[in-house]
Each structure stands twice: as C-alpha cells, then as structure tokens.
Amino acid sequence: MLVRFFFRVICVFLLMSQGTVFSEPPAKRIEITDLAGETQTPLTVADRKASVLFFLLPDCPVSNAYAPEIKRISAEYARQNIASFVIYVDPALDPAGAKKHAADFGYETPLICDTSLQLVEATGVTIAPEVAVMSPQGKRLYRGRIDNLYAGLGKRRPQATQHDLRAALDAILSGKPVAHETTTAIGCFIEKRTPKAIRSK
Amino acid sequence: MSSRRTSSPRIECRRTGCRILKMILAAAIHVAVSRTSLLAEVTFSKEIAPIVFANCTACHRPGEGAPFSLQTYADVKKRGELIGEVIASRQMPPWKAAAGDISFQNERRLSADQIHLFAQWIEAGMPEGDPAHLPPLPQFTAGWSLGEPDLIVTMPASFTVPADGPDIYRNFVVPLGLKTDRWVKAIDFRPRARSVVHHSLFFFESNGLARTLDEEDPQTGFKGGMGAMMRLRGGPPVLAADAAEEEATPSTGPQNGNGLNPLENIGKAKPATFGTLGGWALGARPQPLPEGLAYRLPAGSDLILATHFHPSGKTEEEASTVGIYFANEPITRRFTAIQLPTAFGAFKNIDIPPGKAEYVIEDSFALPVAVQAFGVGAHAHYLGKSMTMTATLPSGETRVLLSIPDWDFAWQEQYRFAEYLSLPQGTVLRSRITYDNSVDNPRNPSDPPVRVRFGEESTNEMGAVTLMVVAANESLMPQLLDGYRNHFRQSLLQTPLFRLFNLKK
Structure with missing residues (x-):
C-alpha cells in the first residue's frame, strides 16, 4: 500500500514538473495552441502590459450574457496594449463547437479550448464567467468577476455599478496596485477535472 | 463544502495489548461507518x-x-x-x-x-x-401541449432583441380577425427566440388603441410597462374603477378578472374593450381556466402580447406564435378578482424613503358572500420584497393562500389552486406587501436609492395580491361585486388627498 502510494506521489510529481522545471518564469509559462492554430502563452504575454483571460462556458447563460461587455473590454484595452483571450473551460467542447459559439457571440480575440483545464488550475478560477489578469512575467494581478451585474444567481441588477475588471486594468495601466486582487464571480461552476466520485470509489 | 469525515474515538493506550485492541476497534468502527455510508449512498x-x-x-x-x-x-x-x-x-x-x-x-x-x-x-x-x-425519461408532448389550438396567430413582424442592456418590456399587437365574440379557455405561447423571452402577459383590446400605439412607435410593437396599459385602459386604475362604480347593474354575461384591475370589467353594462387573457412564463405549462369559466374576447379584438425580454449576450429576433383555445359550451358562470390593496395600492399613499429596508402596505376585506377561489397572483415592481395573502375563516382558523418570501419581478406567476378552495361568508382576506429600498436590494433600479412613490412605471412602486374567485352561487355574484366596490370606495376615501378634500367641504 505505502509503496504504491509513494510511487503515485512520485509519478504525479514528475508529471507536474514536466515542462515547468526548466522554463524561466516559475510554474506559469503555459504554451497552448489556439483555435486558429497559433501558439499562445496567455499567462505570460511578453510584449504586452498585461493579459486578460476570460473563462467561459458556452451553455451558461450568465457567461453568455457578458459577451457584449467582454468584447467591449477586449477592444478598448487592446488599444492600450493589453491582450485578451477567450478560454472555453468545458472539457467536452470540441473545437468546432467552440468556433460556432464564438461566431454566434462575435468574439474576435484568440480562442482557446482549455480541455485539460491547465489554465483554470494555473489561475485559480472556479466560475464561468471569471477573469484572470496576468502580468507579462506571469504574476496574477487580478482574479474574479468582470463587474457586479449579478448580485447572485438569478439576481441581476438593472446595470452594473462596480466595474472591477476595468478598475483593475486601469490601475495596472497607471502603474498603481489593483485595489481588490480577488473578487467573487457569479456564474456556473467549472466542472472539476477529478470528480470526487473517482476518489470515493 | 465540507467533506464527509469518519471520526474514531480517542483511546489512550500505553500497553501493547491495548494498542492491538485499539487497532481492532478502530478497524471495526471504520468498517461499520463505511458500510452505513455505503448503504445510505445517494445515487x-x-x-x-x-x-x-x-x-x-x-x-x-x-x-x-x-x-x-x-x-x-x-x-x-x-x-x-x-x-x-x-x-x-x-x-x-x-x-x-x-x-x-x-x-x-x-x-x-x-x-x-x-x-x-x-x-x-x-x-x-x-x-x-x-x-x-434509472426511471424512464418523461415523455413530453411535441408541439402544442393542450392539443391543436382553435386559432393560431403569429406576430406580424419580428422584434430585434439587442445583445445586452437592461431587460425589455414590449407590447406587440396581433390582429385576430374575429367576426363574433368568443370565449377563451386557454392560450399557449411559443416564443421563437427561446433564450431571451422570459414571460408574456396576454390582453385584448377592441378599440384600435393598441394599433395606434404600435403605429406611433417606429419599432415593432410599442413600449411596455404599466404606462402603456394605462393608455389602453383609458386611464389609471382609479378612474377606471370610478367608471365601473357608475354602472348600476352588473352585466349578465361572464366577466374576466384580470389581476390588473378587477373593476374594469366588473359590473359594466357595456362590455369592456380591454382586458386580460392570462399569461405565459418560462417553465409554466398552459393552464386552462377551471371548467365552465372563460375569458370574454370581443369581436374585432387585437391580441396584445406584453412580453418581457432578458438580453442573452447576442442579438435575437423574436416573433412569437400563440395558440388560442375557445370554449364551446355556453358560459354561465362569472369570475372576478379580489385585489388587495385595491387599485394596486394607489390609495395606500406609497412613499418609500431611500434606504428603507422594509416598508409595508396592508389591506383586508371581509367576504360578503361565500366564494370558491381558484387562483392567486401577486404584483409589485423591483423594490417588492415579500407578499402574502391569508384568509381568516369565521371559525378563527387562518390559512396562508399565497406567500412569496423573495419576490422577483421577473417571475410573475399566476398560481392556480389544485382544487377550488371554499371560503365562507365573513372570511377576512388580508394582504401584506413589503418593499426594500436599500442598497442591499440588488434589483433596486436606483443607485444610490431614491424616494419612491406610487406609480405605474417600473421605477415607481405598486403592489397587490389578487385572489381569483367565483361566488359560491352565481346569484350571489352581484352582492360580491357590490361588496368589493364598496371596499374600493372606502379605500379611496382613506387617501390623504380625499381626507383633505372632505375637510374643506
């Protein structure tokens, strides 16, 4: 029993260390191919001031309701040298489904299917829609909601009164610290990679 | 979320025998606990x-x-x-x-x-x-769940729902082309853009007013909300009620109780030209009126769909289709709505200070005759927090007819009782509505909160709980309508404006 346990620990350790042990920024540089076939490093965009990762689920109504604001933020902050990525976090979503969803909702930023949820794990997001803002060096500057449009599930305000993501990006652009480094996002849960069901067996 | 833990009792041991015993005991407990959890496992x-x-x-x-x-x-x-x-x-x-x-x-x-x-x-x-x-998946009726409708109509033009922005309330006019009066038992509703249509309330209007409003507005339909309803009704509920009061004799035909203004169709010698036909909400199945009851639909009426849209993140085109079911049998029984407070609280002097987390209005009405209730509904705007209606029977027993602890403007359900509920003469109906005008109400349309008074726009407030009833015997209906009309008049006389007016006289 113990031997098998240690063997597993070592295996997991080896798997985790692959690709990260020898790369420069510790633990954060992830190369991933987007749906257009381009190689992206969304957590460490070297030539930009920051990058924003929008984590979305295509069949979550809260996630979809944010599409217009996500597009506005992407476009406005692209002009200020901040990169944006739409990250689909449904492991069952195939590239064709992701492309169709992006076309339906008009996303023009690079699209990534985070099938293995490695970007989810690296940024610590748990909800769709939720965002992570990363420095070019891979430091997480903000994680959480886009704004406070939803006070809770089924509790949508007439309009958002706190624009947390915009505030974070504005702070970063003016070289100030982000006021609230994390906020609580409202939306659909991102399905975990290792369901408890497997563990309980 | 806490995970399941199996706790084992702490036993202090010094001797080897005891340690072995402890191990055996722990193992036994572990097996016992995991067996129970296995047995109790929910699948x-x-x-x-x-x-x-x-x-x-x-x-x-x-x-x-x-x-x-x-x-x-x-x-x-x-x-x-x-x-x-x-x-x-x-x-x-x-x-x-x-x-x-x-x-x-x-x-x-x-x-x-x-x-x-x-x-x-x-x-x-x-x-x-x-x-x-695994139980079999339920079988759902494809198409119209009540069978093929007697009349199927579709919005003549589609309406574009934008990708985002606040919710939209919009009225659409659908000509029905009816040459004679008909009686409506049920209406089913099929939205085209299902992800954005949240609910739709149905009305008829037979004077061509709705068409005029539609023509005045460059987009399909015309702006929704109660202001538009007021124009169609020909005045605020107060005036409509006054008009109804002037009618001395109730009409002989069945009337519709609409939950919007119970008096506008009651006791009028001449048939109403505007009224309700029920509604549809996401998730609701079409509910025909109880046996023998129907909404009157005058010849030449247009159907008005007062539809609520939630923008979904992408632009959608909506053109709803409606299926109407007519009653065949001659309609002999009238029903009416007992709305408390009357006129949606118009006489309650609603004036909610900014920041007030619980503002209350109440009303009560003693039934002048025995009734049978078949449904109940509630209405308020964004500050609405909770609503209840209770019935205190002559025996002293109080029954809760409707309690909505967390009111949401988006879900304006009409609740139909499983069976007729008999309420004897003298039963006291009480309604209580609370409002939250604090910043903690996420639906508060004003940030920071502002003073809110009575009105028909969604930035004003109103509120009522409405019970749908038939008189226990049709011959008692005039007495019921008179009693309610009297309550209406009393409520009107309670308003500060009227009291001031009376003093001056």
Missing part, C-alpha cells in the same frame, strides 16, 4: 433522477427555454454543484411561492428533503449508481 439512478426528471427536464431539454439539458447522468453531473446551489437558494425550479396551506396545480417546488438529498449526492461525489434503477 443518480435511484434518488436523483426522479427529482430532476419531474422538476427540471421539462424546460432543460433541447428546443426549450432553459440553458442546458438535464436528461442524463452526465448532464446533471456536469452541472451538479450549480444545481445544488440554485435549488438550495430556491432560484430553481422557478417557483416563488413558499409552501403554504393550499397546494397549487403544476407546483414546481422541491421539498426540503429533496434539496437535502441532492446536497448529500453532491457530497458523496455524485455517484451514478446502478443504471438499472
């Missing part, structure tokens, strides 16, 4: 699927309004935690009425035990269990 196939199939799948299936399918183990497991959260907070199934003393038709309400069972299932890791135990 999808056995416990969860019946709950989901009965309460969620009707809407959560392809082609319906809800966002994702909940038809299989994989579907439900994928959304397990989300479901656990929205059922615990009672956001889902969308059924705002709390468990009261009277049961409703088509109740989409989970019991506390069912919610607890679901939480246990999540905690256990959402096991599937033995698929052999």
Whole structure:
C-alpha cells in the first residue's frame, strides 16, 4: 500500500514538473495552441502590459450574457496594449463547437479550448464567467468577476455599478496596485477535472 | 463544502495489548461507518433522477427555454454543484411561492428533503449508481401541449432583441380577425427566440388603441410597462374603477378578472374593450381556466402580447406564435378578482424613503358572500420584497393562500389552486406587501436609492395580491361585486388627498 502510494506521489510529481522545471518564469509559462492554430502563452504575454483571460462556458447563460461587455473590454484595452483571450473551460467542447459559439457571440480575440483545464488550475478560477489578469512575467494581478451585474444567481441588477475588471486594468495601466486582487464571480461552476466520485470509489 | 469525515474515538493506550485492541476497534468502527455510508449512498439512478426528471427536464431539454439539458447522468453531473446551489437558494425550479396551506396545480417546488438529498449526492461525489434503477425519461408532448389550438396567430413582424442592456418590456399587437365574440379557455405561447423571452402577459383590446400605439412607435410593437396599459385602459386604475362604480347593474354575461384591475370589467353594462387573457412564463405549462369559466374576447379584438425580454449576450429576433383555445359550451358562470390593496395600492399613499429596508402596505376585506377561489397572483415592481395573502375563516382558523418570501419581478406567476378552495361568508382576506429600498436590494433600479412613490412605471412602486374567485352561487355574484366596490370606495376615501378634500367641504 505505502509503496504504491509513494510511487503515485512520485509519478504525479514528475508529471507536474514536466515542462515547468526548466522554463524561466516559475510554474506559469503555459504554451497552448489556439483555435486558429497559433501558439499562445496567455499567462505570460511578453510584449504586452498585461493579459486578460476570460473563462467561459458556452451553455451558461450568465457567461453568455457578458459577451457584449467582454468584447467591449477586449477592444478598448487592446488599444492600450493589453491582450485578451477567450478560454472555453468545458472539457467536452470540441473545437468546432467552440468556433460556432464564438461566431454566434462575435468574439474576435484568440480562442482557446482549455480541455485539460491547465489554465483554470494555473489561475485559480472556479466560475464561468471569471477573469484572470496576468502580468507579462506571469504574476496574477487580478482574479474574479468582470463587474457586479449579478448580485447572485438569478439576481441581476438593472446595470452594473462596480466595474472591477476595468478598475483593475486601469490601475495596472497607471502603474498603481489593483485595489481588490480577488473578487467573487457569479456564474456556473467549472466542472472539476477529478470528480470526487473517482476518489470515493 | 465540507467533506464527509469518519471520526474514531480517542483511546489512550500505553500497553501493547491495548494498542492491538485499539487497532481492532478502530478497524471495526471504520468498517461499520463505511458500510452505513455505503448503504445510505445517494445515487443518480435511484434518488436523483426522479427529482430532476419531474422538476427540471421539462424546460432543460433541447428546443426549450432553459440553458442546458438535464436528461442524463452526465448532464446533471456536469452541472451538479450549480444545481445544488440554485435549488438550495430556491432560484430553481422557478417557483416563488413558499409552501403554504393550499397546494397549487403544476407546483414546481422541491421539498426540503429533496434539496437535502441532492446536497448529500453532491457530497458523496455524485455517484451514478446502478443504471438499472434509472426511471424512464418523461415523455413530453411535441408541439402544442393542450392539443391543436382553435386559432393560431403569429406576430406580424419580428422584434430585434439587442445583445445586452437592461431587460425589455414590449407590447406587440396581433390582429385576430374575429367576426363574433368568443370565449377563451386557454392560450399557449411559443416564443421563437427561446433564450431571451422570459414571460408574456396576454390582453385584448377592441378599440384600435393598441394599433395606434404600435403605429406611433417606429419599432415593432410599442413600449411596455404599466404606462402603456394605462393608455389602453383609458386611464389609471382609479378612474377606471370610478367608471365601473357608475354602472348600476352588473352585466349578465361572464366577466374576466384580470389581476390588473378587477373593476374594469366588473359590473359594466357595456362590455369592456380591454382586458386580460392570462399569461405565459418560462417553465409554466398552459393552464386552462377551471371548467365552465372563460375569458370574454370581443369581436374585432387585437391580441396584445406584453412580453418581457432578458438580453442573452447576442442579438435575437423574436416573433412569437400563440395558440388560442375557445370554449364551446355556453358560459354561465362569472369570475372576478379580489385585489388587495385595491387599485394596486394607489390609495395606500406609497412613499418609500431611500434606504428603507422594509416598508409595508396592508389591506383586508371581509367576504360578503361565500366564494370558491381558484387562483392567486401577486404584483409589485423591483423594490417588492415579500407578499402574502391569508384568509381568516369565521371559525378563527387562518390559512396562508399565497406567500412569496423573495419576490422577483421577473417571475410573475399566476398560481392556480389544485382544487377550488371554499371560503365562507365573513372570511377576512388580508394582504401584506413589503418593499426594500436599500442598497442591499440588488434589483433596486436606483443607485444610490431614491424616494419612491406610487406609480405605474417600473421605477415607481405598486403592489397587490389578487385572489381569483367565483361566488359560491352565481346569484350571489352581484352582492360580491357590490361588496368589493364598496371596499374600493372606502379605500379611496382613506387617501390623504380625499381626507383633505372632505375637510374643506
């Protein structure tokens, strides 16, 4: 029993260390191919001031309701040298489904299917829609909601009164610290990679 | 979320024998505990699927309004935690009425035990269990659930729902081309853009006023909200009620009680040219009126669809189709609405200070005759927080007819009792409505909150709970209408404006 346990620990350790042990920024540089076939490093965009990762689920109504604001933020902050990525976090979503969803909702930023949820794990997001803002060096500057449009599930305000993501990006652009480094996002849960069901067996 | 833990008793041991004993004891406890948890394990196939199939799948299936399918183990497991959260907070199934003393038709309400069972299932890791135990998926009627309608109409032009922005309330005019008066038993509604249509209330209008409003507005339909209703009604509810009061004799034909203004169709010698025909909300099944009752639909009427849209993130085109079911039998029985407070609280001097977290209006009415109630509904705007209606019987017993602890403007359900509820003469109906004008009400349209007074626009407030009744005997109907009209008049005389006016006289 113990031997098998240690063997597993070592295996997991080896798997985790692959690709990260020898790369420069510790633990954060992830190369991933987007749906257009381009190689992206969304957590460490070297030539930009920051990058924003929008984590979305295509069949979550809260996630979809944010599409217009996500597009506005992407476009406005692209002009200020901040990169944006739409990250689909449904492991069952195939590239064709992701492309169709992006076309339906008009996303023009690079699209990534985070099938293995490695970007989810690296940024610590748990909800769709939720965002992570990363420095070019891979430091997480903000994680959480886009704004406070939803006070809770089924509790949508007439309009958002706190624009947390915009505030974070504005702070970063003016070289100030982000006021609230994390906020609580409202939306659909991102399905975990290792369901408890497997563990309980 | 806490995970399941098995605790073992602490035994202090110094001797080897004791240690062995401790190990055996611990092992025995472990086996016992895991066996019980195994026995008590909640599985999808056995416990969860019946709950989901009965309460969620009707809407959560392809082609319906809800966002994702909940038809299989994989579907439900994928959304397990989300479901656990929205059922615990009672956001889902969308059924705002709390468990009261009277049961409703088509109740989409989970019991506390069912919610607890679901939480246990999540905690256990959402096991599937033995698929052999899985109940069959419910069979849903394809197309019109009440059968082929007698009349099918579609909006003559589509309406563009923008990708985002605040919710939209819009009225659409659909000509019906009826040459004679008809009686409507039920209306079914099929939105085209299911992801954005939240609910639709149905009205008729036979003077061509709605068409004029439609023509004045460059887009399809005209702006919704109660202001538009006021124009169609020909005045605020106060004036309409006054007009009704002038009528000395109630009409002989059946009338519709509409929950909007119970007096506008009551006791009028000349038939109303505007009135309600019920409504449809996401998740609701069409409910025909009880046997022998129907809404009167005058010849030449246009159908008005007062539709509420939630922008979904992408632009949609809506052109709703409506199926109307007519009554064949001669209609002999009238029904009416007892709305408390009267006129949506117009006489309650609603004046809610900014920041006030609980502002209350109340009204009561003693039934002048015995009635049979068949439905109940409630209305308020965004500051509405809770509403209740109770009935105190002559015996002293009080029964809760409707309680909505967490009012949501978006879910304006008409609740139909499972069977007629007999309320004897002298029963006192009481309604109580609370409002939250603080910043903690996320639906507050003003940030920071502002003073809110009575009015028909959604930034004003109003509120009432409305009971739908027939008199226990049709011959008692005039007495019931007179009694309610008198209550209306008394309420009107209670308003500060009227008291001032009386003093001056």
